[in-house]
Amino acid sequence: MRYAGIDIGSRTIELVTVDDRGEQQDSLQTETGFDPIAQAKELIAKVKFDHITATGYGRSLFEIAFDSSTVTEIKAHATGAWTLFPEALGVLDIGGQDSKAISLRNDGRVKKFEMNDRCAAGTGKFLEIMAKSLGYGLDEFGTEALLAETDINISSMCTVFAESEVTSLIAKGENRREIARGVHESVVRRAAAMVNRVAGEGDIVFTGGVGKNPCIVSLLVEKLGRSVFIPDDPQAMGAFGAALLTWQANSGQ
Amino acid sequence: MAEDYRLMWQEMGLDLEAHDALLGVLGQAYEDIYLAQKNRPEGMAYFDFVMSEVHGLRIRELLDEKKAGRKIIGSYCVFVPEEIALAANATLVGLCSGADFATEEVEKLLPRNTCALIKSSFGFKIGKVCPYLEGADMVVGENTCDGKKKAYETLGNMVDNLYVMDLPQVKSENGRALLKAEFYRFMEAVEELTGVTVTAESLKQGIQTVNAKRAAIHRLSLLRQADPAPISGLDALLANQVFFYDNPARFTESVNKICDELEQRVEAGQGAFPKRTPRILVSGCPQAVPNWKLPMIVETSGAVIVGEESCVGERGTRNLTGESGTTVDEMMESLVDRYFKVDCAVFTPNSDRLDHIKEMAAAYKAEGVIHYGLQFCQPYIMESIPVENALEEDGIPCLRIDTDYSLEDAGQLKTRVEAFIEQLR
Numbered sequence: 001m002r003y004a005g006i007d008i009g010s011r012t013i014e015l016v017t018v019d020d021r022g023e024q025q026d027s028l029q030t031e032t033g034f035d036p037i038a039q040a041k042e043l044i045a046k047v048k049f050d051h052i053t054a055t056g057y058g059r060s061l062f063e064i065a066f067d068s069s070t071v072t073e074i075k076a077h078a079t080g081a082w083t084l085f086p087e088a089l090g091v092l093d094i095g096g097q098d099s100k101a102i103s104l105r106n107d108g109r110v111k112k113f114e115m116n117d118r119c120a121a122g123t124g125k126f127l128e129i130m131a132k133s134l135g136y137g138l139d140e141f142g143t144e145a146l147l148a149e150t151d152i153n154i155s156s157m158c159t160v161f162a163e164s165e166v167t168s169l170i171a172k173g174e175n176r177r178e179i180a181r182g183v184h185e186s187v188v189r190r191a192a193a194m195v196n197r198v199a200g201e202g203d204i205v206f207t208g209g210v211g212k213n214p215c216i217v218s219l220l221v222e223k224l225g226r227s228v229f230i231p232d233d234p235q236a237m238g239a240f241g242a243a244l245l246t247w248q249a250n251s252g253q
Numbered sequence: 254m255a256e257d258y259r260l261m262w263q264e265m266g267l268d269l270e271a272h273d274a275l276l277g278v279l280g281q282a283y284e285d286i287y288l289a290q291k292n293r294p295e296g297m298a299y300f301d302f303v304m305s306e307v308h309g310l311r312i313r314e315l316l317d318e319k320k321a322g323r324k325i326i327g328s329y330c331v332f333v334p335e336e337i338a339l340a341a342n343a344t345l346v347g348l349c350s351g352a353d354f355a356t357e358e359v360e361k362l363l364p365r366n367t368c369a370l371i372k373s374s375f376g377f378k379i380g381k382v383c384p385y386l387e388g389a390d391m392v393v394g395e396n397t398c399d400g401k402k403k404a405y406e407t408l409g410n411m412v413d414n415l416y417v418m419d420l421p422q423v424k425s426e427n428g429r430a431l432l433k434a435e436f437y438r439f440m441e442a443v444e445e446l447t448g449v450t451v452t453a454e455s456l457k458q459g460i461q462t463v464n465a466k467r468a469a470i471h472r473l474s475l476l477r478q479a480d481p482a483p484i485s486g487l488d489a490l491l492a493n494q495v496f497f498y499d500n501p502a503r504f505t506e507s508v509n510k511i512c513d514e515l516e517q518r519v520e521a522g523q524g525a526f527p528k529r530t531p532r533i534l535v536s537g538c539p540q541a542v543p544n545w546k547l548p549m550i551v552e553t554s555g556a557v558i559v560g561e562e563s564c565v566g567e568r569g570t571r572n573l574t575g576e577s578g579t580t581v582d583e584m585m586e587s588l589v590d591r592y593f594k595v596d597c598a599v600f601t602p603n604s605d606r607l608d609h610i611k612e613m614a615a616a617y618k619a620e621g622v623i624h625y626g627l628q629f630c631q632p633y634i635m636e637s638i639p640v641e642n643a644l645e646e647d648g649i650p651c652l653r654i655d656t657d658y659s660l661e662d663a664g665q666l667k668t669r670v671e672a673f674i675e676q677l678r
């Protein structure tokens with residue numbers, strides 16, 4: 001038997017399957033685009049599975065189209081993260097357009113959570129826009145920022161204002177790497193504050209695409225002063241969690 | 254039938270076109286949210302009827318009362334004592350303020366960061382769409398939160414019969430004395446309005462009528478302690494909302510009839526939702542008609558609401574007035590005693606409310622509490638943090654929500670609420 005989880009986010013869709021022991025088998029990704037259901041259809045045609053659970057903001061669309069079960073991204077991320085790192089007491093997810101912090105009970109259940117889904121600041125989108133303003137590719141943005149010796153403070157929380165702040169710093173001839181570092185600092189400040197509000201202690205699992213950014217990770221470890229675990233495939237954590245929940249629901253686990 | 258209502262509305266000075274639009278939205282929302290529910294008690298048919306005639310038959314009744322010499326008083330707060338109005342031959346109606354209307358116009362008069370409730374009350378006035386407001390002989394405002402206090406200064410220029418009641422903010426001896434003085438001042442104002450003097454007999458009658466109405470709601474609330482809950486939170490909220498403008502005696506009778514039916518349901522183990530559906534207590538700002546957003550989201554996400562710690566709910570209706578007094582003064586004392594217990598967040602300190610939330614969570618066997626805050630409502634949002642902390646200390650999960658009347662954030666709210674419900678399972 002194969003159990004699948006699909007995470008339909010606002011920017012990307014991930015699909016993960018697990019086997020009878022809950023081990024990850026396939027992991028696929030595509031853009032959400034303007035027709036998420038068509039994209040999802042294409043994705044699920046590529047793998048074999050017996051049951052599926054949908055999560056992410058498009059979960060209800062998927063539920064209607066494919067009569068699947070659903071779970072919120074909060075529970076999906078918590079389940080995925082805790083399964084890989086059972087000693088963790090918190091999860092931070094920074095996705096394309098939202099971010100969330102979750103605190104976990106010892107058994108992996110959600111204790112408390114907070115979501116930021118009203119504003120792009122502190123999300124992957126924010127980093128993307130800033131990288132572009134600074135003329136960096138997204139892949140090199142974190143590595144470059146890490147090389148800076150100091151950082152230039154970015155005070156605006158709002159993406160639009162922060163962008164013009166960055167532009168004027170460039171015009172002033174400030175060091176590009178240092179501005180980049182400042183941008184990373186600003187994201188981490190918000191994220192760490194959210195984690196501290198929700199999950200005040202214990203190890204943290206960092207999920208979401210932004211988990212691939214080395215500068216964010218290193219600043220986060222520094223700010224939180226706790227261990228931060230990063231899964232191999234941080235972006236797929238929601239889909240992985242959903243797949244595990246499918247497995248648990250259908251195999252008597 | 255519908256046509257002569259139009260004439261009635263026109264004569265009352267309503268803006269017919271805007272009013273049509275409001276009724277259209279209201280009717281549609283009621284159908285989508287209320288009539289779509291399953292396993293409703295049969296007795297809810299009464300409330301379906303009341304809602305369908307909310308601007309029709311009930312208004313006609315009030316106009317008939319006016320013709321017969323009674324006066325109509327509109328109020329925005331549960332501190333305004335209905336007993337006194339009744340005793341002086343007036344009918345008290347709550348002015349609901351649960352929907353956005355004419356927001357752009359409202360924002361010329363009020364800052365954008367004003368709570369949706371206050372904005373709505375202005376919108377209904379500016380849009381001339383509320384027959385209760387237009388038909389009222391006296392509109393009572395009160396000094397509670399800063400938003401309302403200052404808003405009444407502006408509203409005073411828009412309605413010519415605004416009366417503002419002062420209210421204490423501290424549960425002290427002085428505070429109680431102020432409430433008492435204000436209740437007397439209100440009594441005189443109503444007497445002047447109606448030309449009828451309050452007597453021991455009429456006040457006793459007023460107290461009994463309102464006590465009976467509250468007792469019926471208490472009975473309904475008690476039945477919600479059962480698992481499965483015999484009535485949905487949406488339906489129970491509606492009963493609490495209709496409490497504010499229906500004829501008191503008829504309301505009491507109808508609620509009691511529903512309770513008879515619910516008793517049978519409880520005995521037969523029937524519910525609006527299956528047994529062991531996660532149970533939620535909602536606490537916070539009032540939810541006025543037609544603000545059904547949160548309960549709709551909660552109850553379409555697999556949970557049931559079993560209580561409202563709210564002024565449209567148990568904060569507003571709990572505690573009966575003592576009936577032992579024989580003179581007007583004695584009865585006024587009893588009224589002051591009863592109303593002084595209302596634990597609105599404008600009071601400081603307000604530990605009574607905290608205790609009541611915990612009590613309710615236990616009594617209704619709620620597994621979680623959703624704190625409902627209207628955006629920009631300082632008193633309740635301020636209290637939501639200590640509320641959350643106290644509940645968590647007792648191991649009761651709490652979700653804090655700040656929202657308004659628009660449906661823009663419905664998707665985001667649904668995700669939070671669903672995640673919260675998953676947390677309770």
Ligand code: SF4
Pocket residue numbers: 329330331332397398538539564595597598599
């Ligand atoms: S919340 Fe406070 S101000 Fe509002 S109706 Fe209740 S008692 Fe009055």
Ligand code: SF4
Pocket residue numbers: 368369370371398399400401538539627629630631632633
């Ligand atoms: S909801 Fe809050 S801000 Fe609005 S009127 Fe009531 S107490 Fe005042």
